[in-house]
Amino acid sequence: MKTVSKIALIILYLCFTSCLNDDDSINFFYEGLPIASAELPEELVKDSTYTIKVSYFRPTSCHRFEGFDYQGIKNERTISAIAVVSDETTCETYDEAKEEDTSFNFLVGNESSYIFNFWQGRAADGSSKFLTIEVPTREAKVKIN
DSSP states (O other): OHHHHHHHHHHHHHHHHHHOOOOOOOOEEEEEEOEEEEEOOSSEETTOEEEEEEEEEEEETTEEEEEEEEEEETTEEEEEEEEEEEOOSOOOEEEEEEEEEEEEEEEOOSOSEEEEEEEEEEOTTSOEEEEEEEEEEEOOOOOOO
């Protein structure tokens, strides 16, 4: 009899817990945000760190800036602004995407120049569009006392 009551309790437990919807998590995904503009100096000094200011477009209230996707090959840097997008039904879609500012730090290495490719979205044919800015570098001035 004890075995039967244990089995009955297990069956009741499974019936009740399988009907509960206790998934209170917010669903989200990542999406690129088009970069409107970037502020870079006219030249970079090797072994120095610069703060690069970037403006990006945020299309809805559910898009929250998360950071940058940053890829470097030789002297080229491809930078995309990334948003985490909550899968809510109460998002406000802006008539015109809101332009917002952020920045990142860039450490200059030994390249003679850097080519920055800032992702600006997709063209009609689906290819990526970029704002491309090349900035030359120079050696730091040596102080002699």
